[in-house]
Amino acid sequence: MTVFLIFFLAALVMVPAQQQIGSSGFFAGVLAEVSWYGVDAPAFGTGLVIGGGDGISIGGRLLYAWESNGLNILELGVFIRSYTEGKDAVDGLFFQVNAGLVVVDGKHPSLPADKGSFTTGVDVGWRFLIGEFGAGRTWYIDPVIRVGYPYMFATGLSAGLRF
Numbered sequence: 001m002t003v004f005l006i007f008f009l010a011a012l013v014m015v016p017a018q019q020q021i022g023s024s025g026f027f028a029g030v031l032a033e034v035s036w037y038g039v040d041a042p043a044f045g046t047g048l049v050i051g052g053g054d055g056i057s058i059g060g061r062l063l064y065a066w067e068s069n070g071l072n073i074l075e076l077g078v079f080i081r082s083y084t085e086g087k088d089a090v091d092g093l094f095f096q097v098n099a100g101l102v103v104v105d106g107k108h109p110s111l112p113a114d115k116g117s118f119t120t121g122v123d124v125g126w127r128f129l130i131g132e133f134g135a136g137r138t139w140y141i142d143p144v145i146r147v148g149y150p151y152m153f154a155t156g157l158s159a160g161l162r163f
Helices: 003-020
Strands: 027-035 043-052 057-064 072-083 090-106 114-132 136-149 153-162
Touching: 027 057, 027 090, 043 072, 072 114, 090 136
Parallel strands: none
Antiparallel strands: 027 043, 027 153, 043 057, 057 072, 072 090, 090 114, 114 136, 136 153
16 A cells, blocks of 8 residues: 555656656556566566656656566656657657666565665667547557666556546
8 A cells, every 4th residue: 555655646746847847748557567587487567657748758657566486576666758759759769767666575586685676777668659539638558678677678568548
């Protein structure tokens, strides 16, 4: 419950902050990911993503993942995203920098810390706008490849609405 409260409060801070970086363009969605935290098996995860801004966006993500050997991972992070098409871009190729906290629990954690650590990484992805959904809302999908720490690399897909 505490993690969801922190995630919600971070969202409240990001909405006014994104007004300084870009125009409206608030987006929210769900994500699915396969990441390599350990050496034994990939971790499969799901979570939430929120953010805002055109051209340069900021946001947050919450991911819960698990490995078949009993390893459980909870990531809570923020990101800054830049689209390559310029300051008014809302789709296309983007690069993203991530930072946050990760808690790992299970039989064979592969982190230097016993339970938690920081997480950092870089994403490369592409936002596809796939259709209108009422007054100014647009569906999107974001396939992403990311590399970082403490995971080695990950592939994921998020889908949601851009307001």
